[in-house]
Amino acid sequence: MGPVLPPDSIIADRDLAWYAQDWWQWAFSMPTDQSPIRDTDGRLCGVNQQEPVWYLAGGFGTARIHRACTIPEGRFLFFPIINTVVTTAPGQTRTCDEVRAEAAQNNDRYVYLNLELDGVQFPNLQRTRIRPAACFDLAGRAAPDLEPRPFFPSATDGYWVMLAPLPPGDHRLEFRAFYTNPDSPGGNAVQNISYELRIQAAP
Numbered sequence: 001m002g003p004v005l006p007p008d009s010i011i012a013d014r015d016l017a018w019y020a021q022d023w024w025q026w027a028f029s030m031p032t033d034q035s036p037i038r039d040t041d042g043r044l045c046g047v048n049q050q051e052p053v054w055y056l057a058g059g060f061g062t063a064r065i066h067r068a069c070t071i072p073e074g075r076f077l078f079f080p081i082i083n084t085v086v087t088t089a090p091g092q093t094r095t096c097d098e099v100r101a102e103a104a105q106n107n108d109r110y111v112y113l114n115l116e117l118d119g120v121q122f123p124n125l126q127r128t129r130i131r132p133a134a135c136f137d138l139a140g141r142a143a144p145d146l147e148p149r150p151f152f153p154s155a156t157d158g159y160w161v162m163l164a165p166l167p168p169g170d171h172r173l174e175f176r177a178f179y180t181n182p183d184s185p186g187g188n189a190v191q192n193i194s195y196e197l198r199i200q201a202a203p
Contacts, residue, residue, distance in 0.1 A: 004115070004122050005162040007130065011076055012052055017132040019078050020160050022141075023055050024085050028151075029141035042067030042195070048141075053078050053162075056173075056195060064192040073168050073199050081113055081125065082177035082191045083158020087138045087151045096135040096153040103157035104131065106179040106189070113159055114176040128159045168201035 007016055014022075027037055029048055036044045036057035045067060049055065056079035059065050071077070084106050086099040113125040135153030159177065178190040 003117060003163050003166070004128075005076075005164055007128055009162055011162065016078075016160060016162055017130055019053060019162065020080075020083070020130045020156050020158070021132055021136040023078060023080070023160075024138055024154070024156050025136070025141040026055050027057065028138050029143075039067065040065060042069045045069035045071075052076055055079065058082070058175075058191050058193050062188075062190045064190070066194045066196075068196040068198070070198045070200055073201050074165050076165055077161075077163040077173075079161055079175065080191075081115060081128065081159040081161060081175045082110065082179065082189065083107075083156060083160065085138065085154060085156045087154040089151060094153060096155065099135060099153050099155040100131070100157070103155040107131075107157045107159070109180060110159070110177060111180045112176070112178050114174070115161060116172075116174045117163070118171050125159060125161075128161055129157075130160045131157045166197065166199045168199045171197040171199065173197055 009016060026048055027035070032038060034044060034047050036047055037060055039045065039057065052075060054071050054075040054077050056077055058080050084103045086103040088094040088099060107129060115122045115125055132155070135155050138151035138154040173195040174193070176192045180188060
């Protein structure tokens with residue numbers, strides 16, 4: 001089994017579409033000053049992590065970020081190469097079909113996808129696209145005093161990678177992508193994210 005798991009993989013009885021939605025609920029579950037997505041160096045990479053899958057953050061909009069992160073061995077790693085989320089704020093009225101269609105726009109017109117782990121590049125990344133058929137509540141994990149509820153329907157669409165657990169030691173992970181869709185919000189976004197990962201052996 002290679003490090004990049006196929007998109008039909010099941011981890012802990014959950015498919016990757018579930019993890020894509022849960023990743024966004026995780027990202028929306030903490031205050032801004034604790035957000036791993038806004039983190040510029042990796043010091044927040046361990047916030048609100050659960051077993052058996054460890055979430056790695058990209059960045060909002062156009063982002064070029066280098067982070068260092070220590071992760072316990074045995075964790076799967078899940079992250080977006082590039083992705084979109086579209087939500088419905090309290091008081092708005094939108095259908096699930098509407099938000100799913102909007103989330104798909106940029107991903108229909110991606111230009112470039114790149115994933116590199118320890119100097120090895122992975123081809124055919126277009127197959128990593130995940131488009132959950134169901135919508136979800138973006139604030140499903142957020143404390144009620146942090147975000148009002150619900151943010152439903154919300155939809156995500158993008159290119160996501162699930163890595164099998166890496167061996168203990170140091171690893172370098174890079175993922176880069178960009179959209180070209182000037183008629184859509186975020187349609188010219190660029191992601192250029194690198195991680196120095198230290199996989200920590202169990203005592």
